[in-house]
Amino acid sequence: MFGNDAEFLLSLHRSQAAELWADAEAARRARSLPRRHGRWRERWSRPGRTDTARR
Numbered sequence: 001m002f003g004n005d006a007e008f009l010l011s012l013h014r015s016q017a018a019e020l021w022a023d024a025e026a027a028r029r030a031r032s033l034p035r036r037h038g039r040w041r042e043r044w045s046r047p048g049r050t051d052t053a054r055r
Helices: 005-032 039-045
Strands: none
Touching: none
């Protein structure tokens, strides 16, 4: 498969570099998406008015 250690190290370097590029691209895409705010969580976690509070 590999003729010598240099070829092995070069292929190892290339595969690791490809993984790093893929991770960086995924992070870049994640930053470009609009962030979702946790408004739905706030809406459901806030206690609503009770009947006694209205009176």
